[in-house]
Amino acid sequence: MRLKSVESLVPGDVLGQPVYGKSGQVLLQVDVALTSSYIRRLRQYGCTYVFVRDPRTEDVELQQSISSELRQEIVRKIHRTLDRFANGIERRSLLREGELGATFRDLFNMLFQNVLKNQVVLTNLTSMYSSDTFLYSHCMNVALYAGAVAIGYGYSEAKVRDLGVGAMLHDIGKLAIDRKILDKPGALTEDEKRQVEMHCQLGYDMLTQQPNISRTSAHCALQHHEKFDGTGYPRGLVGEEIHEVGRILAVADVYDALTSNRAYRKAFLPHEAVEVLYGESNAHFDPKFVQLFVKHVNVYPPGTPVTLNQNLSGIVVDINTDQLMRPVVRILQESNRDVTPYDIDLSKHLNFVISRCDDHASVSFVG
The missing domain is CATH 1.10.3210.10 (Hypothetical protein af1432)
Incomplete structure (x- = not known):
């Protein structure tokens, strides 16, 4: 599971969370495979980011404060x-x-x-x-x-x-x-x-x-x-x-x-x-x-793409409730090159810091 901007969605991406409309109704259900038409609709709805499935982070549970x-x-x-x-x-x-x-x-x-x-x-x-x-x-x-x-x-x-x-x-x-x-x-x-x-x-x-x-x-x-x-x-x-x-x-x-x-x-x-x-x-x-x-x-919910110092990029996979600004990050790239994923707990490794956090962080998300 990871956060992705609607502008960078491609057909075949699969929703990891529902998208809600004006009255709280579900506009698009979880696990819907996005088509070009659905992506256009998301833009029309004014959505900015959605959660999508990613096999490298399928074990990541989105923490919903409210059902x-x-x-x-x-x-x-x-x-x-x-x-x-x-x-x-x-x-x-x-x-x-x-x-x-x-x-x-x-x-x-x-x-x-x-x-x-x-x-x-x-x-x-x-x-x-x-x-x-x-x-x-x-x-x-x-x-x-x-x-x-x-x-x-x-x-x-x-x-x-x-x-x-x-x-x-x-x-x-x-x-x-x-x-x-x-x-x-x-x-x-x-x-x-x-x-x-x-x-x-x-x-x-x-x-x-x-x-x-x-x-x-x-x-x-x-x-x-x-x-x-x-x-x-x-x-x-x-x-x-x-x-x-x-x-x-x-x-x-x-x-x-x-x-x-x-x-x-x-x-x-x-x-x-x-x-x-x-x-x-x-x-x-x-x-x-x-x-x-x-x-x-x-502010760094699981699924958020981040770039750390030392040219490391990945996805937030867990939080530390006593240090919310220092979550656990799954590293997917080193110096823009794919690596076997591994986790870094920023609360225990203080030499690492989040330097950037958005869908344009340098992670090359591949299916």
Whole structure:
């Protein structure tokens, strides 16, 4: 199993994981042999990377933080509920009866019980989704990432649940923004920027109308675009003036947005997104929550092609939960020449480091 960019797929490649659509439905099943037509469809879906079979790494198990079945069920329910909420008449009913809060508390409870309660490390959640799933899968992914950071920070179960519900609903204000503006591929006008920035206050106002959504959850919507240096919005808060949940959400939100396929750009690889988080520590992000994020989210999932120093290339085959940045790598090439595969545990061999990580690493993947 290995990660491969859609641009480098060839007919005959076999999918190692399903590809999901807007409502969480499976667009292409695992073990489908790709044809030219399927590859074109993947490009049309906006997919950037997929996992494919490779006989040299068939023993590698992809570590799924969330099962395909649970993922589909939750994304489908998010899709259905938010579509109802986008309808003005349905929205009033959902708010009046408290159904919105009840639904998302139930959904986050499913994530907590089935994923967060028993996992120390989350694997990147987004690589197999098409670009039109973003709003719905983003709700779930941000809740998982934020929940993992909160647990690592020592939050009680009750606080994790409040954060998780708020994380799932942090972008609900966008339902009141013109979709054409949200998906615009080019630069926004000043007026369009102002409209987009309104989603934080709009979301907060919507959530505070809910009797069963806490003020902490509502602050997730209000403050997830505040920046640690005071240059964020809507209030330009600085440092610890920003609610803790806002500082956690900022990291989780940006990471998932970067690693997700969007209509206007390709997804970043996980390690590339982490480089952005590190680069923006003390500016956009509270550095302690960046450190916690990297400690609890695996940026080199098994199947990732990497190049090491000393002209070695291969595939990540396992992780070290206490040193996520130093996984086990199966070497397939030395100085661009194929070799009999062998494994190097980077946590035990500190003279080796990952120097490059993408589908264009110098591994010549042969069937």
